[in-house]
Amino acid sequence: MNETTRSCRSCGTSNLRTVLSLGKTPLADRLLTEAMLGSAEPMYPLTLCFCPDCSLVQIAETVSPQELFCDNYPYYSSFSPALLRHSRDNAEQLIRMRRLGAQSLVVELASNDGYMLKNFAEHGIPVLGIDPADGPARVAQEAGIETLCTFFTQDLARRLRNEGKTADVVIANNVLAHVPDLNGFVEGIGVLLEDTGVAVIECPYVKDLVNHCEFDTIYHEHLCYFSVTALDNLFARHGLSLNHVERLSIHGGSLRLFVARKRQVSEGVRRLLEDERTAGVDQFSHYRDFADRVGELRGSLLGMLHELKREGRGIAAYGAAAKGATLINYVGIGPDMIDFVVDRNTHKQGCYMPGKHMPVYPCEKLLETLPGYCLLLAWNFADEIMQQQARYLERGGAFIIPVPTPRLVANTEAVAHG
Ligand code: JHZ
Numbered sequence: 001m002n003e004t005t006r007s008c009r010s011c012g013t014s015n016l017r018t019v020l021s022l023g024k025t026p027l028a029d030r031l032l033t034e035a036m037l038g039s040a041e042p043m044y045p046l047t048l049c050f051c052p053d054c055s056l057v058q059i060a061e062t063v064s065p066q067e068l069f070c071d072n073y074p075y076y077s078s079f080s081p082a083l084l085r086h087s088r089d090n091a092e093q094l095i096r097m098r099r100l101g102a103q104s105l106v107v108e109l110a111s112n113d114g115y116m117l118k119n120f121a122e123h124g125i126p127v128l129g130i131d132p133a134d135g136p137a138r139v140a141q142e143a144g145i146e147t148l149c150t151f152f153t154q155d156l157a158r159r160l161r162n163e164g165k166t167a168d169v170v171i172a173n174n175v176l177a178h179v180p181d182l183n184g185f186v187e188g189i190g191v192l193l194e195d196t197g198v199a200v201i202e203c204p205y206v207k208d209l210v211n212h213c214e215f216d217t218i219y220h221e222h223l224c225y226f227s228v229t230a231l232d233n234l235f236a237r238h239g240l241s242l243n244h245v246e247r248l249s250i251h252g253g254s255l256r257l258f259v260a261r262k263r264q265v266s267e268g269v270r271r272l273l274e275d276e277r278t279a280g281v282d283q284f285s286h287y288r289d290f291a292d293r294v295g296e297l298r299g300s301l302l303g304m305l306h307e308l309k310r311e312g313r314g315i316a317a318y319g320a321a322a323k324g325a326t327l328i329n330y331v332g333i334g335p336d337m338i339d340f341v342v343d344r345n346t347h348k349q350g351c352y353m354p355g356k357h358m359p360v361y362p363c364e365k366l367l368e369t370l371p372g373y374c375l376l377l378a379w380n381f382a383d384e385i386m387q388q389q390a391r392y393l394e395r396g397g398a399f400i401i402p403v404p405t406p407r408l409v410a411n412t413e414a415v416a417h418g
Contacts, residue, residue, distance in 0.1 A: 208253025313372025
């Protein structure tokens with residue numbers, strides 16, 4: 001099921017202006033099994049828009065969340081060591097800051113395989129996960145993390161509150177962009193929070209997306225691309241205050257938001273709002289040349305790949321990431337160019353990439369076959385992946401990093417990174 005909207009997902013006005021069209025693309029996390037290869041794949045238009053009224057960048061299309069998240073969703077957070085470290089550090093900081101203990105409750109929305117909540121549970125802090133993807137939710141339950149396998153909604157928040165379950169901390173990482181009922185979701189956070197509770201929310205930052213040409217992070221799961229300005233408007237509408245914001249490097253540049261009922265806005269929030277006004281993030285003109293820059297990137301990446309292919313040493317790709325699906329489908333990179341993709345996630349291995357159908361293998365395949373080049377689709381974990389693959393680099397392999405402008409990294413540079 002697919003709907004196209006011309007009214008803003010946050011403020012509801014109908015002045016949306018188109019920023020970029022990526023054409024029709026398959027669903028980025030719908031990897032195919034061998035049996036699925038013979039049947040038609042759902043393909044949907046992907047159009048990035050800007051709302052001049054509340055500044056929210058968003059896509060026009062809504063694919064049903066059931067189709068996106070409920071059928072063999074292959075993303076399991078725990079396969080990315082850098083994400084695990086990032087989450088543990090954040091959990092430990094929250095435990096200290098909020099003095100959490102056996103009497104507290106931490107609720108995570110989109111808790112996936114329990115990658116985050118296990119850090120609280122280890123300290124004896126009661127936790128509750130909520131996630132609609134049954135595979136990851138089952139892994140969390142098996143690890144002893146209480147998890148409701150369902151979508152978080154206002155109604156669920158009310159039900160939990162009626163059962164006496166209000167949260168000292170609500171965590172919502174990389175989920176705000178995924179929800180079609182954005183206002184209902186934020187309202188639900190307010191319902192679930194204890195009076196003195198805090199919601200800690202991470203989402204990719206649209207300013208980084210645009211500045212670093214991270215167009216591949218645009219796909220149907222990501223309905224919204226947030227600026228601090230748009231977020232401030234959104235939370236204020238629900239009686240919540242965006243009190244503090246941190247900028248993070250994860251996922252190509254993210255925001256960590258601290259949201260509460262009581263207004264205690266930090267100087268940092270005011271500064272970021274001011275920076276966005278100065279940079280024009282709240283104006284359509286800020287996004288006007290983005291489509292041209294994305295088109296240029298496509299041209300230069302294709303040019304580079306054709307040149308490298310002619311050397312005859314083979315090209316593979318690393319990371320069957322959702323963003324990788326946008327990249328290969330929009331740029332037009334198929335099995336004639338890329339022989340195979342490697343990924344640590346065992347749920348993705350043995351499957352085929354959406355749209356272009358390159359097979360996904362375990363990472364060992366890279367050293368076994370030694371292709372001359374490897375396109376890094378999971379470029380957001382570049383340093384970590386290149387360190388893991390030091391032997392591939394030592395043996396003459398090189399990585400192609402596609403964004404912000406395609407570049408080659410061979411052994412010497414990788415050692416400098418390490
Ligand atoms: P990764 C994810 O998108 C999921 P994806 C989701 N769509 C979202 O909102 C964004 O993040 C923010 C693999 N890998 O996380 C694991 C290795 O093989 O960058 C993943 O399959 N070895 C909900 O999918 C992929 O790469 C490694 O060492 O675009 C990375 O996917 C590491 C670190 C990762 O984003």
